[in-house]
Amino acid sequence: MKRLDLRGAGLTFAAPVAALLIAALLSSVALVISGIDPLFAFRRMFEYGTDRDSLVDILNRSSYYRIAA
DSSP states (O other), rough: OOOOOHHHHHHHHHHHHHHHHHHHHHHHHHHHHHTHHHHHHHHHHHHHHOOOOHHHHHHHSSSSOOOOO
């Protein structure tokens, strides 16, 4: 039976979380410099990303359509 490596698992999750936090911080600084409230911008992004119509639009734009000849 293999033992669970908690330290390795912690590092596996810590790297993406740290990347998201750094990206949010840098984005917030850029928004503040341009005169936009970061909380408003992040709230609008969340609302857009959870709306059913926008999810369909995102999937349609990211999908490759192949027309059979």
